[in-house]
Amino acid sequence: MMLALTSNHLKQALIWSCAVAALCSLLFVLYGRAPNAPKAPTGYIVQVLSRQNEADARAAFKALQSKFPSVLGSRAPLIKRADLGDKGIYYRAIVGPFDTAATASEFCTDLKSAGGQCVIQRDY
Numbered sequence: 719m720m721l722a723l724t725s726n727h728l729k730q731a732l733i734w735s736c737a738v739a740a741l742c743s744l745l746f747v748l749y750g751r752a753p754n755a756p757k758a759p760t761g762y763i764v765q766v767l768s769r770q771n772e773a774d775a776r777a778a779f780k781a782l783q784s785k786f787p788s789v790l791g792s793r794a795p796l797i798k799r800a801d802l803g804d805k806g807i808y809y810r811a812i813v814g815p816f817d818t819a820a821t822a823s824e825f826c827t828d829l830k831s832a833g834g835q836c837v838i839q840r841d842y
Contacts, residue, residue: 762822763814765837766790766829772797775809782811786832789825815841 766782769775779795795811802808816822819838826836 761815761817761841762819763796763812763816763839763841764822764826764829765810765812765839766795766834767811768800768808769811770806770808772799772809775811779811782834786829786834789829789832789834812839 767775767778769778775797776795779790779797783790783793790813793813795813798810798812800808800810813825814822816825822838826838829836
């Protein structure tokens, strides 16, 4: 059996290809990169704790805010899910972003001086 391509089939294929190309172009304009391209680092973040479930991570961050109000009191955490393979899933409480490594380091030093712990990371 032979499939006959009509001008309608060709028009539909052309319309779909243009739609896909337009969508890709729009995504590139909106995000400044190809849709599947790795995201470039935008600054620095500071991880202040990690727990095995999200609710515990949020509660632990609130406890840290109470313990270190001068450093964490005005900060809102970002809770990031991290899959550590065999070790399991963890939820990290992150603060930031910081524009430079120096400002992230200054924040981390202030938290450590108050008795807390932290890890500086690139923000992706």
